[in-house]
Amino acid sequence: MEHAPARLTLSSGLVDCAIVNWDLAQAIVQADAAARRAKTTGRNRTVLVDGAQLDEVQARLQVAQQLDNATRYELINPHGQPIVDLRTGAPIGMEMLFRPSAGVLEGVSPQRCINVAEETGLIDAIGLRMLRSACTLLRHPRVANSAMVVNVNLSVHQLMREQLVEQAIGLIETEGVAANRICLEITESHWLDTDGPSRRVLTRLLDRGFLLALDDFGTGYASLVLLRAFPFNHVKVDRSFVQNLGETREASALCSAMLEMGRACGLQVTAEGVETEEQRRILTELGYIRGQGYLFARPQPEDSLPDLLREMLSNAQQES
Ligand code: C2E
Ligand code: CA
Ligand code: CA
Numbered sequence: 001m002e003h004a005p006a007r008l009t010l011s012s013g014l015v016d017c018a019i020v021n022w023d024l025a026q027a028i029v030q031a032d033a034a035a036r037r038a039k040t041t042g043r044n045r046t047v048l049v050d051g052a053q054l055d056e057v058q059a060r061l062q063v064a065q066q067l068d069n070a071t072r073y074e075l076i077n078p079h080g081q082p083i084v085d086l087r088t089g090a091p092i093g094m095e096m097l098f099r100p101s102a103g104v105l106e107g108v109s110p111q112r113c114i115n116v117a118e119e120t121g122l123i124d125a126i127g128l129r130m131l132r133s134a135c136t137l138l139r140h141p142r143v144a145n146s147a148m149v150v151n152v153n154l155s156v157h158q159l160m161r162e163q164l165v166e167q168a169i170g171l172i173e174t175e176g177v178a179a180n181r182i183c184l185e186i187t188e189s190h191w192l193d194t195d196g197p198s199r200r201v202l203t204r205l206l207d208r209g210f211l212l213a214l215d216d217f218g219t220g221y222a223s224l225v226l227l228r229a230f231p232f233n234h235v236k237v238d239r240s241f242v243q244n245l246g247e248t249r250e251a252s253a254l255c256s257a258m259l260e261m262g263r264a265c266g267l268q269v270t271a272e273g274v275e276t277e278e279q280r281r282i283l284t285e286l287g288y289i290r291g292q293g294y295l296f297a298r299p300q301p302e303d304s305l306p307d308l309l310r311e312m313l314s315n316a317q318q319e320s
Contacts, residue, residue, distance in 0.1 A: 013042050094150045187216045227267075234270065236270045237262075
């Protein structure tokens with residue numbers, strides 16, 4: 001049997017010690033973080049930490065320390081944002097989103113926390129905490145007997161670690177939750193190796209029954225490659241397309257094309273970031289059924305989610 005030739009690429013992080021006044025241990029941690037940045041920003045490249053980036057690097061270090069504390073002492077407060085039926089507003093799904101507890105990491109956006117967590121490896125602990133939160137919601141009597149699927153964001157860094165599979169499976173088994181009630185969202189804008197360790201890890205998770213969503217659909221450069229490479233169940237059309245609905249004709253055309261493309265591949269399609277009634281109207285006219293956004297609900301703390309779901313369901317029933 002012939003094998004395709006192996007292609008080796010090198011992603012590296014360099015610290016210029018002549019400029020940056022760190023001891024060896026700090027320099028190694030920073031070089032490692034820079035190497036991780038090189039991997040998430042395209043691979044086969046070098047990220048250099050020099051004087052120009054010092055302030056940013058120091059700010060990241062501070063965030064990393066606070067995040068380390070937050071994961072160590074359980075100072076994480078997962079939130080959930082419903083996915084709704086656009087026609088009725090009834091909740092049909094939920095996405096779990098990372099939030100630190102009150103008073104921790106104040107003024108630092110969740111996205112920035114996640115970026116730093118990815119660089120430092122803390123994303124593994126955060127990811128498991130978010131998965132646990134999804135299981136807790138799925139075990140709630142109001143949700144357990146419904147068909148609701150709960151989505152958890154999964155970063156490409158987590159997929160580079162084979163351990164993730166055992167940890168994720170161990171967790172859902174302990175929690176007594178079926179894998180097909182959990183959908184893993186992978187963002188398109190991150191580079192996803194379609195043939196390396198991340199593929200192996202992802203395939204094992206899918207073999208175990210987890211569902212898969214392509215997040216931020218339309219923002220990356222590899223949508224079609226990814227859709228062909230992995231058995232996705234679901235795509236989420238990025239908010240940047242929804243934002244311009246009603247303002248530009250291109251926005252409608254693009255949202256329509258993405259819906260068609262998703263459906264042609266047999267996938268569920270969710271429009272993200274729906275903020276106005278007009279966006280909702282246009283999306284329903286285009287044929288969208290699933291949506292998510294501030295118009296329906298902002299992300300809410302995990303404890304309040306069962307009540308939020310009940311309230312949204314009862315409002316939807318009253319309106320219909
Ligand atoms: P995302 O996965 O695309 O999540 C949607 C983001 O859009 C969330 O921001 C949400 O609060 C926000 N959003 C929802 N509806 C609206 C809307 O109508 N208008 C606007 N302007 N924004 C809306 P958030 O929570 O700040 O998260 C940002 C990103 O951080 C997420 O984008 C995701 O990529 C990442 N992230 C968040 N939690 C996790 C996590 O637990 N694990 C991983 N790996 N990434 C996460
Ligand atoms: Ca997401
Ligand atoms: Ca998204």
